[in-house]
Structure formats: structure tokens, C-alpha cells
Amino acid sequence: MSHAPAYGWQRDDQTHLVFIGAVLGLLWATSAPLTFCADKTWPARPFLSLYAVNCPHLTGRLTMSNRFNGTTEEKQALDAYIKLWRASYAVESRANRHLGDHGLTISQFAVLEALYHLGPLSQRQISQKILRSSGNLTLVIDNLERDGLVGRQRAPHDRRVTIVSLTEQGAALIAQILPQHVRGIQDLFAVLEPEELAQFAALSRKLGLALRDEPRS
Template sequence: MTKHKGTAEEVEALDVYIKLMRASKSVTDAAHDHLTKEKLSDTQFGVLETLYHLGALCQKELADKNLKSTANITTVIDNLEKRKLVERVRSEEDRRYITVHLTEEGHNLIHRIFPDHARAIVKCFRSLTAEEKKTLGDICRKLGKSQTA
């Protein structure tokens, strides 16, 4: 609980915010624990997973899908490229347009580790019933959409 002595609305909002942030950190840490042995950051894994499921994308699309800035994604892609897990491909029609593709090595890595990731996510949410998971998802969607309105 918050120690803030503000209005009832402030205390209530801060209390739920603290719970949300702590739960988010706990779930993220548990779900991404397996990435340490692969020497992947959360964002590197996110980029590989996005490319694995959606195919080649430009850096801006990757940034949007991973909720990161384009500057951050550039660094992440640079590091993945150094490991030969992704490659940048310049469009022949419009040389300004560059897409990021998984390499064979990158595809093999994400294909091998994604099942562990899926199992870790399932394990994180085992304490919730199907109805509670749906309710949580609905609440998260509502909260997220209310910030952009």
C-alpha cells in the first residue's frame, strides 16, 4: 500500500498502481528467466519473437510492436545483427526503406526457445481461473485504451 496521505482517490489510484507494477515485474521476471542462458535481453527476445510470428518488418514497426523507441530498437537490432540473428535488407524499389529479417540462425534460436517462453507464461498465470484471466485482460485493455483517448 502507498504511504501517501493524499485524497482518497489518490491513495486508491497509487495503491492499485503499485500492485500493478509489482505484479508486472514479478510476471516479467518469471516469464523471461529462461532468456538469461541465451544471453538475450527482454527487448531482443521481443524483436526475435515479433519477426518469427509476423515476418520481416521495418524498424519503426518493430519499435511500435515492442513498445520501444526507434532509437532503442536501432541499438537492439545492431546487437542482434552482430550475433547474426537478424539482417537489415534495403528495398530495391525505395532504397530508403529497410526491413529487418530473421537469419536462419535467428529463426532456429527463436524456434527452439519460444516453447519454453510459452510454458513460462502459462505457468505465470496458473493461479488465475480462465474467467479471471479474461477479466484481467479486459481491465488491462480498458486501462490502456483510456490513456490514449
């Protein structure tokens, strides 16, 4: 089963995922530890003491401040980075909040949505589409198969490759969820005028593709 992408998840355009993945990846790789409540700290490489995250029991308001005393260019870059991270955090949280009502995690929904729009895929292809490591994806697919939402079979041309596809139950579930998901995303971006939204999308794509194509050291 294959359907035309309703948004984002296209074969040659992964702007939304690159944007979110780049932001969260940069944060994890370069930020100082993020402290959640009194006893929750995310380990990270020591870099800049820029972030103060106050989140009583992970339900409070996220706050950040930039106290780095650097050049104008450095401050502008850090200010943009902080605002980008805060926006991506808020958007991802709000856009995916409803998935719990259907017993799905964000990763499980991403797999179902990719299969719904692109048809059967190998696990490696799914990993590339939704920007998840193959190791983590194995457990996600295991749970989806356990719940009767996807099936797996060996590829005829290469028995080492496993092809994942939607079951009828999985296709029905994603078809039910997707319209609500898209409406929710549309509502989130309603604060922007159409011209602002187009500019935001273009800038996000430019940044995301530049980071994706940058050679790793």
C-alpha cells in the same frame, strides 16, 4: 517466414505490451526517486513519497507502501497503481529470466519474436510493435545482426527504409525458445482462475488502450 501468433504479439492487439509499457512509463514519469540499495537511485520527477524499494544488490524483495494521506478515491487509485506495478515487475522478471540462458536480452527476444510471427519488418514497424524507441532499437538490431540472427536490406520501394528479417539461425533459435516461454507465462498466471484471468486481461486492455489513445499534452 510468417507464423500465426502464439500469444500477444498480434498486428492489432498489443494488450500485453501496452499494459507493461503503460505501467513502467507511468512509474518513470510520475514517481518519486526509487532507491536501490544505498547507492542506486533512479531519477524521476518529484511527486509523491510512496515508494520504498529495498533490494540488496538488486536481489532482495521488492517492497512498497502507500502513505499518501488523500481522499478515498486517490488512495484507491494509488493502491491499484502500486499493485499493478508490483505485479508487472514480478511477471516481466520471472517470464524473461530464461532468456539469459540463450544469450538474449528482453529487447532482442522481442525483436526475434515479432519477426517470427509477422515476417520482415522495417525498423520503425518493429519499434511500434515492441514499444521501443528507434534509437535504442538500432543497437539491439546491430547486436542481433552481429550474432547472425537477423539480416538487413534496403526496401525496394524506398531505399531510405531498412527491412529487418530473420536468418535461418534466428528462426531456429526463436522456434526453440518460444514454447518454453509460453509455458512459463502460462505457469505464472496459473494462480488465477480462468474467469479471473479473462477479467484481468479485459481490464488491462481497457486501461492500456485508454492510455495509449490519450492525446499527449
